[in-house]
Amino acid sequence: MGLSHINQAGEANMVDVSEKAVTAREAKAEGFVKMQPETLKLIVEGKHHKGDVFSVARIAGIQGAKKCSDLIPLCHPLMLSKVQVDFDIDEANSQVRISSLCKLAGQTGVEMEALTAVSVAALTLFDMCKAVDPSMVLSDIRVLEKRGGKSGHWQN
Template identity: 55%
Template structure:
């Protein structure tokens, strides 16, 4: 098991020094699921939610969150992201909306946390905008699907390990 990079020899928390790391193209894809009542999903898809366009608001919130990840997670580096996308895949049969984010950068550090943060905040925005209709919504299955770049190379989640 590798040692923890965010803890110094005295056990103190620290931000990893990436100064000497070579910048490379890096990317990450994350996903999550919001489960809701069929009527709630129908209202979202037919633009009947009184607070406005739920998915476009959640998309903007997710993009903004990716850009602000270092303000939320203490040891994350502030990054100059080159691309953030947040997409939605509604499934009326299951009453779910799958959220997927992809983030890219050319830098010394990866963007996994930014992709995960984008999904999380997009999901919370959906909940916030629809909670007056459906307080039983659940947010689940938030996970890293893929990451590329850097010293550790490529990671792709096995389908069998998806939540």
């Protein structure tokens, strides 16, 4: 199977999905932000001087998913029916796990939107906390699962 975004002449192009069936589709993704224990404590206890870091990062992640086609050149603009962004605190490893779920009824998948939601939420956490912890590390952003379309169910 070749790369879907390259035409026969080797040029980048947007995939034509007009003949694909409209099906229910969803994708889940995750990523991690590792930080100093003191930084994590500030966020969890709501004592960060910039306010509720998780609420801002959640909204940023949702906005990121909605703007995915503006950021990634060959992505189709999609009518998302659900975008969910969640945070799990891992105090033992001093990190936050960010997860996303994106859903729609459409002709193409939502993996890129799920990845963008996690990425933008992670970048927002970094942006809001960089003054107190510039050594934070964003890592392991990946698709966990996708459903729908011709390929059906896939899980990482």
